[in-house]
Amino acid sequence: MSCLFCKIIEGSIPSTAVYQDERCYAFADIAPQAPVHVLVTPREHIASMEATTEAHRALLGHLLWVATEIAHTKGLAKGYRLVINTGPEGGQTVDHLHVHLLGGRTLHWPPG
Ligand code: 5GP
Ligand code: ZN
Secondary structure, eight states, X not given: OOOHHHHHHHTSSOOOEEEEOSSEEEEEOXXXXXXXXXXXXXXSOOXXXXXXXXXXXXXXXXXXXXXXXXXXXXXXXXXXXXXXXXXXXXXXXXXXXXXXXXXXXXXXSXXX
């Protein structure tokens, strides 16, 4: 297995867990871009949004729901941002689907 996030999910590379269930694992980003920066990943290896099919619709909804629950747990009542970078021009650097949860500061728009 060569995927970094698969290794994090199975525990062979350490991470700071934030939430986990049978379908997903959420952990703190190693280089946080905001006071709260959590990555929500499916346990199943899916390379990116471009690798998803209709069979993943419920899982994708679950990832967004979990990210929102974490936002509530972290007290981000003033707002937060969910991001899924996709492909090289989309800024994706790890080829295992993940939802970024960013919050705890004012986030600007448009992104770089
Ligand atoms: P992407 O650029 O693919 O959207 O996001 C990848 C994210 O993974 C980046 O925010 C990066 O900081 C984070 N990351 C990369 N390697 C590791 C690691 O080994 N551990 C953790 N916790 N996060 C990582
Ligand atoms: Zn993977």
